[in-house]
Amino acid sequence: MSDKDIIEAADNFVLNLFKEKLPNTFVYHNYSHTKRVYKSINEIIEDSQISVKDATVLKLAAILHDTGYIKTREGHEEESVKIAREFLESKDVEKDIIEGVEKCIKATKFKNTTPKDHLEEIMRDADSSHFGKDYFEEASEYLRQEYIAQNIRNYTPQEWRDENIELLIDKHKFYTPYALKNWQHTKQENLADLINKNKKIKKKIKKEELKAQLKAKYKDKSVDRGIQTFYRTALRNHIKLSDIADTKANILLSVNAIIISLVLSNLLSKLDNPSNDYLIIPTAIFVIFSAITMILSVIATRPNVTRGEFSKEDVENKSVNLAFFGNFHRMELSEYEWAMDELLKDRNYVYSSLTKDLYFLGKVLDRKYRILRWTYTIFVTGTIISILAFALSFYLGGSRMS
Template sequence: MSDIIEATDNFVLQLFKDKLPSTFIYHNYTHSKRVYKSINEIIEHSQINVKDATILRLAALLHDTGYTVKRKGHEIESAKIANEFLTSQNVEKDIIEGVEKCILATEFKNTTPKNKLEEIIRDADSSHLGKDYFEEASEFLRQEYISQNVHNYTPKEWRNENIKMFIEEHKFYTDYALKKWQPVKEDNLADLMKDRRKSKEKLSRERTKAKLKAKYKNESPDRGIQTFYRVALRNHIKLSDIADTKANIMLSVNAIIISLVLSNLISKLDNNNYLIIPTAIFVLFSAITMILAVIATRPNVTRGEFTKEDVENKSVNLAFFGNFHKMELDQYEWAIDEMLKDRDYMYNSLTKDLYFLGKVLDRKYRILRLTYTIFVAGTIISLISFAIFFYWKG
């Protein structure tokens, strides 16, 4: 009988190698050999005669050969392949019939074992549920379903399917399986349920965290206050940059005007005395414009010092460099620590910073408005004066 077992093993290996698609990463030769090994475990610890043992070993090797033909109903195809092969090997008819019945019994969802041999093959076929490699085998089966478009189970869905199958659909029949594999199966089930519980707890924590975050975001006054100060300070800084840019434009334009006047008109005034007054008016207004532009951007630095009493009385604004630039680092760090301890003092400093930034902006924009007004007025007056004196000369 060992010869027919060896021949069957070689036949199954070659059949899977030639005809089984590569997407079968669970139902393949490795799985068949695992079932064959589990069959031998039961046989060694049970009272089974040689003939029945041969039937079981042949069924274990041949039970999934039908996957080379189709997935659904593969048990029937496996029985046909087993019949054809064993007949070609001149195996006894009753052994072939026994192998076919055992193969058909592996369809555990719709059948119930009718005898001891069918119970053994059923236990061996599902022995991975009671083995240490269950997690690995289970993941291979999930990936096989995905690759063959049978069902795209997520890890969570697959875990729930396994728990359902463990509890409601599967059972071991033989004494050996109940003694050796059932305890491991229960451990595997406990691990699955533990994973599910951890997943639920993690999801619950994430939901709670999201709710608290949303609640904090919507209800926390500090967030609104911080947003206000951030936006206001950013707007003030942008406006200050715009003012400096406008002043720089005035400086550049009038510097060019004065350069052109000095290089072109001054040399001609000796012979054209009537141009002296219009030129003087033009240069005067340009000079006034430049002076005002400089005044608008001229920095105003304060004394840069504070006392301990100033910090304790909350009268110094530590957010503005002009109030601390002459202080030592350790004194400034102490003052900042004191300010951060007091929420009201911190917000009060930011408020003062905003206020004085606004005062600086007010001064800049008032001077800039005057600068542009004088520049426009000077340009108009200069043009009119040039026109008048040209007319008078003519």
């Protein structure tokens, strides 16, 4: 069997072997990786002055060097040697070629080993040629995913970049003139890309951390968002309740004004007739209760404006509420601006002012709703009494006339 036939048979053997026995989790160490190494071997062979037999040894070693992965990951090189020997012996390959293949396969054991001769250097360079190729990033990611899929180590992208940078700087080197001439430059570019990406990521992380620190610092110094929300909601609710109270008072005011107008225009003219004397008392009751309701409605909505002035001592003692217009409407603009500057310098003063504003709004609401409650009670009571008075008057008046 010719060297070409042996190489072709080995290629078919590995293809079928991986197809049948290699787990799907080997997304890097698979037939595609084998073909990449084989291609890199041929590149070096074409540029080197080596014999045909040595070329055959290298090509066979490139094809068979990862077959041991079908049995184990750790120590796969020894298993690859056994599989290669068994296959090559079955094809009656010369003993010295088999021994050369075994030697080259063992040279791919990267950790703590150094190539002993030119063939081992070629094999080592071909096996790690992806470091100096344009597809380095893609191949490297396949290897990371293989580690994750096989639960070897769950590298993060950042950890994997750090691992590759350390590997390319401290642990890996090319040996052959061809690799140094053709792959070393691309390896340096790949290393530079890793370093630049690392710098950008770390710069971004540092920027985000700084941003978070500034945000936290700003948050500590400013009014807390939760407290702001509380005051905003509470003040808005108080103002809505005040509007509702004013609306209720206006409704009562309008209704009773209409009632008094109708009474005066319709009943008053009839009271001049002596025969309608029985209507005087119920009419008077009706008008009096309506008038009282109107008066209470006006009192409920009547604004209470304070003196509208404050002193410098009031601001320094934090006893004035600058959030309420009644405390400053008579002050000059410059004085009010100064007072507001003093207020905004002190976070506790801001809280205190908002609390006072909320408290006194509550007191105003309490007064409004208490008066409104009495107003509605008087209106309803007056209406009932008036209806009963009219009914009684009509009854007595009708009996007297008959």
